[in-house]
Amino acid sequence: MDFDLTEEQKMIQDTIRKFATEEIAPVASENDKKAQFPRDIFLKLAELGFMGTPIPEEYGGAGFDFISHAIVAEEIGRVDSSLRGTYSVQVSLVELPLNKYGNEEQKKKYLTKLTSGEWIGCFGLTEPNAGSDPAGMIATAKQDGDFYILNGQKTWITNAGIADVAIVYAKTDPGAGAKGITAFIVEKDFEGFSTRDLHDKLGLRASNTGEIFLEDCKVPKENILGEVNKGFKIALGTLDFGRYTVAAGCVGLAQGCVDICKAYAKERIQFDKPIASFQLVQQMIADMVVECEAGRLLVYRAGHLKNKGLPNTRETSIAKYYCSEMANRVAYKAIQIHGGYGFSGEYDVERFYRDARINTLYEGTSQIQQLIIGAFELGIRAFT
Numbered sequence: 001m002d003f004d005l006t007e008e009q010k011m012i013q014d015t016i017r018k019f020a021t022e023e024i025a026p027v028a029s030e031n032d033k034k035a036q037f038p039r040d041i042f043l044k045l046a047e048l049g050f051m052g053t054p055i056p057e058e059y060g061g062a063g064f065d066f067i068s069h070a071i072v073a074e075e076i077g078r079v080d081s082s083l084r085g086t087y088s089v090q091v092s093l094v095e096l097p098l099n100k101y102g103n104e105e106q107k108k109k110y111l112t113k114l115t116s117g118e119w120i121g122c123f124g125l126t127e128p129n130a131g132s133d134p135a136g137m138i139a140t141a142k143q144d145g146d147f148y149i150l151n152g153q154k155t156w157i158t159n160a161g162i163a164d165v166a167i168v169y170a171k172t173d174p175g176a177g178a179k180g181i182t183a184f185i186v187e188k189d190f191e192g193f194s195t196r197d198l199h200d201k202l203g204l205r206a207s208n209t210g211e212i213f214l215e216d217c218k219v220p221k222e223n224i225l226g227e228v229n230k231g232f233k234i235a236l237g238t239l240d241f242g243r244y245t246v247a248a249g250c251v252g253l254a255q256g257c258v259d260i261c262k263a264y265a266k267e268r269i270q271f272d273k274p275i276a277s278f279q280l281v282q283q284m285i286a287d288m289v290v291e292c293e294a295g296r297l298l299v300y301r302a303g304h305l306k307n308k309g310l311p312n313t314r315e316t317s318i319a320k321y322y323c324s325e326m327a328n329r330v331a332y333k334a335i336q337i338h339g340g341y342g343f344s345g346e347y348d349v350e351r352f353y354r355d356a357r358i359n360t361l362y363e364g365t366s367q368i369q370q371l372i373i374g375a376f377e378l379g380i381r382a383f384t
């Protein structure tokens with residue numbers, strides 16, 4: 001077992017940390033307040049190769065490993081969870097499944113546009129009445145000659161309103177449950193495709209979230225991702241990628257809270273002493289550090305398995321479950337250390353606290369992660 005980062009991973013960490021500190025952090029609060037997506041920063045990240053971190057170079061990616069992918073998510077998440085969310089969707093929920101399940105033509109056509117930042121992607125699985133149970137979706141896709149005609153609605157889709165391409169799931173065999181779902185690559189300009197933005201979110205305000213409407217949406221049959229009726233497996237495989245960067249982003253959020261709190265605790269004077277000198281404040285800092293470091297190790301273990309091409313659903317779920325709950329506990333303590341000031345939008349920990357909340361909900365709630373882990377341990381699936 002080797003706990004050291006390689007020289008390449010250290011170089012990636014230095015580069016993304018510098019960029020996050022100098023370019024993302026200074027505008028994160030303003031973007032959050034204005035609920036605006038920083039496309040300029042997104043493009044700069046792409047120029048640095050970070051919109052295709054683990055994608056092969058032949059498709060415009062950087063060709064780095066999965067630990068590097070986690071490092072990038074962590075360092076962006078350390079300063080801005082909204083942008084980390086965009087990174088996760090672009091790379092983990094769109095590019096990685098295209099790379100794994102797409103054919104050569106699809107990879108050449110779509111991956112290069114996504115890794116360069118020219119195009120933004122989104123992942124459309126959730127429907128108004130199908131969240132934790134995506135197999136209960138009602139969107140349909142019917143073949144009509146060389147096309148499939150899609151009808152349905154997707155909701156809570158990150159990037160929906162700014163995406164050029166969406167991987168959308170629909171039922172090609174509605175009577176077959178999970179075995180009747182197909183994944184489609186849908187361009188925003190395809191006939192019958194439209195979106196609507198969702199507003200007033202608790203957190204991730206600088207990240208676009210919206211709904212997708214499919215009204216007789218015409219998708220050429222060559223845009224099927226994988227095979228007909230094999231889409232549910234692709235969705236689950238995609239979530240193994242996505243949960244990994246959610247977990248890494250949570251480690252980053254927690255580390256951001258630790259860094260901010262250490263500085264604040266040394267500056268803030270009460271009882272004629274910095275609050276850092278009080279044992280109960282040190283206890284909070286110690287707990288935050290321990291939880292953050294434990295989470296990082298869980299993420300790297302999942303990444304290690306991904307690098308080796310070994311099964312990692314269990315380890316990814318463990319990392320996602322622990323890190324998302326951990327980020328909430330750490331952000332809670334970060335507010336506590338800031339006292340009343342932590343309750344103010346002028347302090348970053350307020351944004352971190354709001355942004356932490358989504359992580360136990362999306363890409364499978366904590367309860368769903370518990371059921372996945374439970375099924376591995378007990379050999380009994382609590383859901384069908």
Ligand SMILES: Cc1cc2nc3c(=O)[nH]c(=O)nc-3n(C[C@H](O)[C@H](O)[C@H](O)COP(=O)(O)OP(=O)(O)OC[C@H]3O[C@@H](n4cnc5c(N)ncnc54)[C@H](O)[C@@H]3O)c2cc1C
Nearest residue numbers: 123124125126131132156157158361362363364365367383
């Ligand atoms: C900001 C944001 C961005 C998102 N981005 C995307 C995206 O890009 N693409 C996408 O497809 N989706 C996205 N989602 C949707 C997200 O993945 C779903 O919200 C999530 O899967 C939960 O589904 P739900 O909201 O319908 O909750 P429900 O499934 O209705 O769950 C409600 C509660 O019931 C619990 N529950 C449900 N089933 C069980 C069970 N069997 N056992 C125990 N408890 C259970 C849940 O844990 C939860 O506590 C996003 C959501 C948000 C809020």
